[in-house]
Structure formats: C-alpha cells, structure tokens
Amino acid sequence: MVLSSVRPIATNGFKNLTRTFTSCRSLNAAQNPYLVFDRQAKRRQRDRAAIVNNGSRSTMVDYVRDEVADRLMERFIDIKRTFNTIVDLGSGPGHFSKLLTLDKVKNSVMVDHSAATLHRDPDSKFAVAVERIHADEERLLQVFDRNSQEAIVSCLSLHWVNDLPGILVQIQEALKSDGLFLGAMFGGDTLFELRTSLQLAEVEREGGISPHVSPMTDVRDVSNLLGRAGFTLLTVDIDEVRVAYPSMWELMDDLKDMGESNAVMGRRTFVHRDTLAAASAIYKELHGNEDGSIPATFQVIYMIGWKPAPSQPKALERGTSKINLQDIL
Amino acid sequence: MNPATTKPTRPLKRLAFHSTTTCASEASAYGKCIVATYTDVKKDICKAEFVKFAQCLRRAMGRNW
Numbered sequence: 001m002v003l004s005s006v007r008p009i010a011t012n013g014f015k016n017l018t019r020t021f022t023s024c025r026s027l028n029a030a031q032n033p034y035l036v037f038d039r040q041a042k043r044r045q046r047d048r049a050a051i052v053n054n055g056s057r058s059t060m061v062d063y064v065r066d067e068v069a070d071r072l073m074e075r076f077i078d079i080k081r082t083f084n085t086i087v088d089l090g091s092g093p094g095h096f097s098k099l100l101t102l103d104k105v106k107n108s109v110m111v112d113h114s115a116a117t118l119h120r121d122p123d124s125k126f127a128v129a130v131e132r133i134h135a136d137e138e139r140l141l142q143v144f145d146r147n148s149q150e151a152i153v154s155c156l157s158l159h160w161v162n163d164l165p166g167i168l169v170q171i172q173e174a175l176k177s178d179g180l181f182l183g184a185m186f187g188g189d190t191l192f193e194l195r196t197s198l199q200l201a202e203v204e205r206e207g208g209i210s211p212h213v214s215p216m217t218d219v220r221d222v223s224n225l226l227g228r229a230g231f232t233l234l235t236v237d238i239d240e241v242r243v244a245y246p247s248m249w250e251l252m253d254d255l256k257d258m259g260e261s262n263a264v265m266g267r268r269t270f271v272h273r274d275t276l277a278a279a280s281a282i283y284k285e286l287h288g289n290e291d292g293s294i295p296a297t298f299q300v301i302y303m304i305g306w307k308p309a310p311s312q313p314k315a316l317e318r319g320t321s322k323i324n325l326q327d328i329l
Numbered sequence: 330m331n332p333a334t335t336k337p338t339r340p341l342k343r344l345a346f347h348s349t350t351t352c353a354s355e356a357s358a359y360g361k362c363i364v365a366t367y368t369d370v371k372k373d374i375c376k377a378e379f380v381k382f383a384q385c386l387r388r389a390m391g392r393n394w
Contacts (some may be wrong), residue, residue: 145356
C-alpha cells in the first residue's frame with residue numbers, strides 16, 4: 001500500500017543525508033478487470049475541489065463542462081418531445097440541468113457521487129424544479145426502479161465509471177419503453193498533449209512510465225457498447241473543445257479544481273519535481289502554440305440511444321422491397 | 330494571472346514560475362532536444378540539456394533536491 005522512495009540529496013555540510021518521500025499508493029486492482037478507477041479517491045477529490053474558497057475556484061473552472069453542456073443541450077433541443085422528469089446522471093453542480101427550460105422539461109433529478117459538488121449551486125440558478133440525490137451513479141438501479149424513467153442524461157461523468165458496459169445496461173433498464181438516453185463523455189484523445197508530455201518526461205528522466213491520464217473510451221467502441229446495452233436508433237458523434245493555457249502548470253491547477261485529478265487505480269501519487277519540470281518543457285516545445293501558450297484538447301463523444309419500443313420505426317424485412325435499386329442507380 | 334508580474338510564494342507555484350519564466354531558455358533547449366528524438370526516447374537521452382535546466386531551477390529556487 002505504501003510506496004516509499006529513498007534518494008540521496010546533497011545538502012550543504014551534510015553529505016550522504018537521505019530524505020525519505022512517502023506517498024500513498026492506491027490498491028492495485030488486479031482481481032477485477034472492471035476496476036480501473038478509484039471511485040472513493042475521485043469522490044474525495046471532487047468534494048474537496050467543490051469547497052475550496054467556498055466554491056469560487058470550482059466555479060471558475062466550469063468553462064469546459066459549461067461548453068459541453070451547451071453543445072449537449074443543442075442535441076437535446078433537436079429531440080421533438082417534452083418530458084415531465086429527466087434524470088441528470090453524474091450532474092455535478094448541474095451544468096446541463098441549468099440550461100433546461102420549462103417548455104421542454106418540468107423536473108430534473110440530479111444524481112451525483114460527490115455531495116459537495118451536487119449542492120454547490122443554489123436552486124435559484126435553475127429554471128426547472130430540481131431534486132438532488134446523493135448516490136453512486138455506478139449503482140443506478142438502487143436509486144431508480146426498472147422501467148421508471150422517461151429520459152436519462154449524462155454530461156461528462158461516464159469517464160470515471162469503472163464498468164461502462166454495465167452502467168449503459170443499467171441506464172437502459174431504468175428507462176421506460178421508448179425512453180431517451182443522451183450522453184456526453186470524454187473520448188480517447190482527451191488531454192493527449194498532457195499524456196504524451198508526461199510519458200516522454202518520465203521515460204527520459206526516470207526510465208519508465210506510469211498512468212497519469214486516464215484510459216478513455218474510443219469513439220468506435222461507444223456505438224458497439226450502446227448496441228450491446230440494448231439501445232436502438234443510435235446517434236454517436238464527436239467534437240473537440242480546445243483550450244489554451246499559459247503553461248502546463250495552469251492546466252494541471254485547473255484540472256485539480258475541476259476535481260479531475262488522476263484517480264487511476266495503482267497510480268503514483270508522487271511525481272518528482274524534475275519530471276514535472278521536464279514535462280512542462282516538453283509540452284511547450286512539442287505541442288505549444290505560436291503565441292507561447294499551450295493547447296489542451298478535450299475530445300467529447302456525444303451519444304443518443306433509445307430504449308426499444310413497438311412504436312419506433314424499424315427496418316423492413318429483407319427482401320420485402322418493391323423497388324429494384326438497380327433501376328435507380 | 331500573469332506569471333511575470335506576481336512572484337508566487339508556494340513551492341510548487343515557484344517551481345512553475347521558474348520552470349517557465351526564469352529558466353525558459355534552458356527549458357526550451359531541453360524541450361527541443363526531446364522533440365528532435367521523441368520517436369525514440371531513452372532514459373537520459375537529453376541528460377546534458379536537462380542538467381543545465383535543473384541547475385538553473387535549483388539556483389532560482391535557492392535550494393537543492
């Protein structure tokens with residue numbers, strides 16, 4: 001559990017003095033292949049992030065989530081249907097629910113694993129009635145009955161869920177027939193600049209790599225996963241949000257304030273300052289913009305799926321067509 | 330907001346400041362060395378450049394580690 005590294009340090013007058021660094025290393029999860037993320041650590045990080053300076057730091061770094069919530073809302077508005085109640089799964093302080101309007105939705109039920117994040121913003125910021133449920137979104141079916149929900153929306157929370165196929169199945173089960181699932185999650189290219197810079201720095205300085213940026217889902221896998229979970233009429237598309245920062249340090253500060261620090265199982269919680277300085281230099285030279293700033297890419301996968309219902313349009317049986325395609329083409 | 334105008338006091342902030350501002354030229358030399366070899370990076374492949382960068386950082390921070 002505890003990793004300690006001892007290395008010599010040259011101090012004036014005290015040769016061969018050693019200093020011990022102890023860092024807590026999370027449990028290695030070799031026993032369960034679906035255990036990639038340390039959910040408890042993630043909850044603590046997000047709780048902490050939401051209460052720093054009374055939430056002002058957390059509010060300041062809402063820009064990525066607010067932007068993605070806005071783009072998800074465009075997709076939601078395109079769905080010509082009104083809802084009585086929707087579930088905002090992994091809502092955070094309610095980035096998506098804040099954008100809801102009464103002509104489309106009456107109530108929003110926000111579910112989040114981090115109580116401090118969930119209660120960060122007052123009800124007055126919402127146009128619709130909101131209810132907050134503090135629960136682990138990985139155990140969705142313990143919160144909602146099967147076949148009970150009209151729509152479930154998830155805006156940027158699924159990338160910390162351990163069992164992604166499982167959560168999609170739970171969402172499908174919780175939905176009523178012809179229910180809507182609308183989601184946005186970070187995709188595999190997210191923060192690739194930070195990932196590569198840290199990897200290069202670790203290889204060059206220490207001779208090995210360790211996980212600092214989470215493994216994330218590829219776009220190609222998402223439609224397979226949705227199909228496997230039993231959704232129909234799938235729509236999957238990708239989009240990128242690129243943000244420029246003065247340097248890697250500001251990016252890492254903001255990620256921490258977003259509650260998006262590393263929570264991979266078996267991560268190193270201690271990074272040597274030489275490695276960090278090296279990563280910062282590499283980030284700037286390898287990916288830096290011409291004006292001296294550095295870019296950070298957030299790749300977002302948007303997905304729409306419906307629970308099957310007899311009323312939905314279906315493909316006709318093979319061979320029932322009356323027009324020969326050869327006549328047209 | 331501007332790192333050049335306010336001098337930070339916390340250790341990590343100071344490291345951030347010195348690695349991007351005070352030692353910018355050494356950082357850039359190290360980064361360029363990595364970029365030149367990044368398809369085949371091995372341990373200590375840019376050691377000479379990094380030593381200069383690290384010395385500058387230690388001088389700027391006023392301490393060793």
